[in-house]
Amino acid sequence: MASAKSPLMGSGRLIDENSFKERMIVLFTKWETLLALLFVLEIVVFSNITPYFLDYFNLMNASFTFMEKAVMALPMIFVIMSGDIDISIASIIALVSFAMGYAAEAGVDTAGLIMIGLSVGILAGMFNGFFITKLGMPAIAVTLATQSLFRGISQAVLEDHAYTTYPESFAYFGQGYVGDSLIPFELVLFLVLAVIMGFILHKTTYGRQLYAIGNSKSAARFAGIYVDRVRFINFALNGLFCGIAAILLTSRIGSTRPNIALNWDIETITLVVLGGVSIMGGRGTVPGVTVAIFLLGYLKFGMGLLNISAKIMIITTGVLLIIAVLLPNFLDLIKAKRKLRMQQVRQS
């Protein structure tokens, strides 16, 4: 970049990179900013239409409905950012929930159930990771197969039955509040996990490696990054977080059926992509995804308050997903054109 004030002449216009206008353009073409603005707009619109929206108690309780998906979205950022995908996560939930239900029937206590949940989750993730990184099979194909496999295990054993007996203390994770406040435990847990994952992604070597792998696997390998090891850890993390989400969900609804969390893989991927993580790899932030989670979660809540039917919500989610990728492409195009113009100006 040129010195602090660099007036560049181009097509009769002055472009100053550090001017207020230029900085604003950079800021407002950032995906995270657009999302945050959209979120503010959403709150303003809904709170003007219905008096029940901007209510502390309602807002807190509404978060119960999307916090499990939010937890699942965090490691999915890592997976998608490094150019992979995992469409088996909802089935991992089914498997974990099944394992915990099975153990609970056998009389395992809450601490034991948590241990089982976390370890089954991480094992399922490692199972995916093994096929993908050690045998070099495409992530989409492997997780497509394990999607049937994991849920299939639960279905084969449970058939059309359900596990409904869990220890009383187990209910806290999905239904409890922190202390005497109205803040759900799930919400706090998610925020803590988001901070941890955000720290890993944005402040550690591991995070930088993820960006590098997402941009170019072979370049990353030549730079001395153990690409396959990082990807394996990603899938294991994904499994672990699915285990956490399964504990929260099972605890919240208090029962395990084979069709638990059906289609959540797609909803989670929607959250991550909407949050600005590029499916082509190499781009995305934890704050962006966090905003997207609350944006979509409260959109559903608000639309529910207005009695808008579920089918319209399904359509909205789909449209948002496509726009979320189309718009950055479009913004990139504009940015590229501006850059080109600046370069041309500099050369002349």
Add this chain to the structure above:
Amino acid sequence: MRLIRILRAAVARREISLIILIGVLLALVTMRAPMFLSGNNIQRIVNDTVILIMVSLGQLLVILTGGIDLSVGSIIAFSGMSASLINQAHPAIPAALILFIGVLVGTALGMVNGAVVAFGKVPPIITTLGTMSIFRGFTFVISKGQWVTAHEMSQSYMNLPHGDFLGLTNLIWWGVLVSVVMMYFSTYTRSGREVYAIGGNTTAARFVGVSERKIKFMIFTISGFLSGLAGVMWTARYAAAVNETATGFELQTVAACVIGGVSIAGGSGTVAGVILGGLFIGIINNALPVINLSPFYQMFIQGSIVLLAMLINTLADRRQEKMLLNRRRS
């Protein structure tokens, strides 16, 4: 020695090893239940599988370019629902015209996918993940959440797949027609070969003048066309158009492709392989009740088979690479 070499070459060809596998499977099931291999039952299995094969052939083209079409199930639901609604409202309209409209609807939805992928530069998995919800949502919108049931459909509409011709159902003939056309298209036409070229090496294909945009638009349109056809056939065959028609069907089509030896990375796979892959799934699904295995095992078994099929694909590819390396070294 020579025999072994020939055998090895035969097993290396996915189609032949699949035929052998299907033969073994049939033999095993027939041992437990002799009536499984009767002519009637075979026709029933094929009849059950034709729709899967037709849609999988569209999926094949998309996968060949390195993409994936997750919206096929929703396109089936939407086009099937619109055809059934027209039939319900105007029973006098000839069934052939309704079929045409249904296929047209499917094609249009496929074009939406194609346009977003080819011109919007949105990755296929995201596009079709989005349109999967969108099309499914609109199915609910046009049906207002209602079903169209057998007594609301005209006889001629239900005869579209059920009618008989030369001893086989119309549905099977449709399947044969689609398979033959697709075989010809993928092997002997310029556009068909360009699909393989894009999947094999996009950059190289672009340099020899293949229009990536045109091909991507085309394959999603074809996939939509076949899904539209499948949608009409589905609703007419089961004499019911429900909003949940074909949920999860996209995964079965991908499974048929993977079992048929299609590489998910794109560039390799054959029509014959996919047909056999589809038949394999059909036989398994039909065999489970025959050998007294609860249908609840279906999902688990299907998942294991897909994983196994891919494992075999990968290991075979590795072997081939190693052999190539050895040859280069010597």
